[in-house]
Amino acid sequence: MFARVAPRYDLLNSILSLQLHTYWRKQVVRMLQLAPNAHVLDLCTGTGDLAIEIARHIGPGGEVVALDFCEPMLVRGRDKSARRGLNHTFWLVGDALQLPFVDETFDAITVAFGLRNLIDKPCAFTEMARVLKPNGRVAVLELTRPQKAPFRWLYDLYALQILPRIGKRLSVEDAYLYLPMSIQHYEDRATIADYMKRAGFSHVSYRDLTFGVVCVHIGVKP
Ligand SMILES: C[S@@+](CC[C@H](N)C(=O)[O-])C[C@H]1O[C@@H](n2cnc3c(N)ncnc32)[C@H](O)[C@@H]1O
Numbered sequence: 001m002f003a004r005v006a007p008r009y010d011l012l013n014s015i016l017s018l019q020l021h022t023y024w025r026k027q028v029v030r031m032l033q034l035a036p037n038a039h040v041l042d043l044c045t046g047t048g049d050l051a052i053e054i055a056r057h058i059g060p061g062g063e064v065v066a067l068d069f070c071e072p073m074l075v076r077g078r079d080k081s082a083r084r085g086l087n088h089t090f091w092l093v094g095d096a097l098q099l100p101f102v103d104e105t106f107d108a109i110t111v112a113f114g115l116r117n118l119i120d121k122p123c124a125f126t127e128m129a130r131v132l133k134p135n136g137r138v139a140v141l142e143l144t145r146p147q148k149a150p151f152r153w154l155y156d157l158y159a160l161q162i163l164p165r166i167g168k169r170l171s172v173e174d175a176y177l178y179l180p181m182s183i184q185h186y187e188d189r190a191t192i193a194d195y196m197k198r199a200g201f202s203h204v205s206y207r208d209l210t211f212g213v214v215c216v217h218i219g220v221k222p
Pocket of ligand 1: 070097
């Protein structure tokens with residue numbers, strides 16, 4: 001499915017989020033408080049917008065590894081990063097549930113709009129905890145349903161009625177039917193926080209952005 005949506009993924013992201021996705025990514029980078037020499041892993045990187053934002057933020061003294069199991073998504077990220085001259089970003093095909101890194105490799109790990117798709121989220125957090133250095137941070141940005149009533153109604157109208165129609169017109173129909181369904185079935189905020197704590201993360205917290213249309217979970221490896 002991701003290989004089929006890859007050619008129009010960035011366009012649909014911008015249209016469907018009303019370009020808000022760039023603001024959300026900047027907020028994640030800000031929350032992580034990365035040092036200029038940070039070694040960062042972006043999981044489920046897709047076309048790499050978060051990896052690129054991190055690479056820009058930390059500058060050439062740091063390093064970003066962008067990992068995804070879908071090569072057609074990844075090559076678009078690699079091309080965008082090359083066009084921007086970001087030579088400290090490395091693009092790797094791999095599975096988020098079986099990370100190809102030794103223990104305690106990274107200072108921070110990010111996942112944007114990827115966790116929802118992983119079949120075993122507790123396993124994903126265990127893998128993240130394994131490859132993070134002590135004091136390393138994880139940040140998960142994910143699409144969520146707003147919790148409060150008026151926003152939730154408006155959101156459901158948009159996500160279930162309007163979004164699939166735009167997806168069908170501009171991209172691959174089934175992918176944009178899957179998208180709102182996967183958001184509806186995504187675990188609630190407390191359950192995700194619980195997975196993180198069980199994987200060993202401390203200082204676990206979460207913050208809604210844009211009326212709860214997205215949520216960012218943060219944790220620290222002790
Ligand atoms: C909705 S896209 C998000 C892309 C990007 N992070 C963004 O912010 O736009 C989800 C991505 O997760 C990837 N993905 C899903 N399951 C994966 C897994 N087990 N390992 C690695 N990547 C995975 C897909 O290939 C896809 O590129």
